[in-house]
Ligand SMILES: Nc1ncnc2c1ncn2[C@@H]1O[C@H](COP(=O)(O)OP(=O)(O)OP(=O)(O)O)[C@@H](O)[C@H]1O
């Protein structure tokens with residue numbers, strides 16, 4: 001479904017992403033792992049058009065989407081959440097998700113119908129599915145960190161995506177929030193049939209939900225394979241464990 | 250809208266309608282000026298408070314609207330009422346041009362480039378004696394009969410201002426308005442949920458330009474003059490302060506700010522020539538003590554009375 005070939009991006013001479021390769025099949029859950037600063041977020045930014053790559057290609061459903069601006073990438077039904085919470089601070093939880101739904105339905109050029117009467121049902125359904133319905137009238141700035149991370153996902157769902165990119169969805173969450181979030185991701189994959197690409201530092205989560213894993217070190221792809229392949233790969237152990245020969249986990 | 254708000258607004262409008270009956274002529278003029286400045290500040294706030302765009306030279310659009318209207322009235326034989334549509338449309342078109350040039354730049358640079366371009370327009374108006382009347386401006390503009398008395402000018406201003414505010418209110422409440430506020434809070438996120446940020450900002454700039462132009466055309470009706478200072482950057486600063494003082498995250502804040510500033514200016518100018526100094530001090534006090542403006546402050550207090558904001562533990 002998504003195919004990334006030799007994607008590269010240099011910031012002032014620093015190769016943040018350097019020959020990254022990635023393939024995600026329909027319905028899969030693929031994890032990207034790698035140490036801090038490996039270039040995971042930058043890779044996601046390149047795929048979603050927030051940053052333009054220097055070279056390489058991004059194919060989505062066999063269509064070249066390399067370098068498309070984010071709002072057009074979104075129209076291809078690719079949505080994402082951000083590592084650092086990135087929501088509309090002054091608006092309510094409901095409005096945050098509603099804008100996303102309105103945008104997908106191309107209604108944001110409508111100047112005269114009150115927003116308050118539009119997309120209510122669908123927005124409520126999304127909030128219900130992620131468990132934020134009770135807090136829908138809160139101003140986002142007053143939410144807990146964990147709830148804001150979930151709101152991130154809810155906003156991404158507003159675009160009715162086929163392909164969902166999650167950048168460290170559970171980072172900074174309490175244990176209980178984390179397990180709820182994992183259940184949510186599983187549900188999105190199983191019942192809604194979403195294809196999911198995510199990155200995460202917690203290996204337990206990664207091996208718990210991913211079908212396949214891509215390992216990134218210093219901007220490049222070290223290996224992409226099944227959990228077992230990755231777990232005992234030498235290069236991965238070099239990168240992660242400084243060369244010790246224990247299998248990860 | 251709650252019932253109290255509707256009652257309050259209704260009462261306010263009735264008082265405004267009755268003003269000319271019991272107020273002396275000078276005050277009727279003053280309230281007209283407050284109304285049109287309030288409209289001007291509200292149009293700025295559409296892009297500033299709701300759009301998060303640093304529109305630093307909004308007065309240019311006001312001036313273009315006023316000059317557009319005036320030049321139509323004085324230089325063409327077209328039906329006079331047409332001038333009151335053409336002026337604002339000229340401002341809107343000008344908003345589009347300035348927008349296209351500046352929109353690629355990020356916040357502060359947008360504002361800086363806009364100030365430069367606006368000053369250029371001011372210089373042209375200031376110098377082009379044969380067309381704009383140069384630094385003298387144009388006086389004794391022939392206004393259509395039915396609008397020429399102070400009272401009818403007042404009612405015209407009131408009706409057009411209220412209608413414009415109503416339309417802007419609708420816009421802010423529309424999906425476009427929601428998108429605009431989303432863009433203000435977070436442009437990157439807005440792009441990522443499929444909103445074409447630049448195009449939405451551009452439309453907002455055009456709309457703001459249009460309503461600034463409406464305010465400009467109202468000034469022509471109320472004062473029968475235009476002069477280059479209408480598009481000088483100091484006026485832009487004044488409008489900006491109206492928004493900040495009144496509350497730039499509230500809808501009626503800019504109108505309130507306009508009332509305070511215009512009233513102050515009128516009375517302060519009677520005693521001292523240092524209006525700019527007073528303005529500077531007001532600006533400083535607002536930034537230090539009322540960062541959300543008067544109405545923002547009231548709203549905050551009011552909301553607190555009903556519910557403490559619930560902040561959950563991390
Ligand atoms: N816009 C930018 N300009 C300059 N350098 C950047 C930019 N974005 C990222 N980098 C650099 O690129 C490298 C990769 O960053 P990136 O955020 O992609 O890593 P990451 O794998 O997501 O790390 P983490 O696990 O900490 O989130 C970092 O060294 C970072 O400093």
Ligand SMILES: [Mg+2]
Nearest residue numbers: 040041042083
């Ligand atoms: Mg990252």
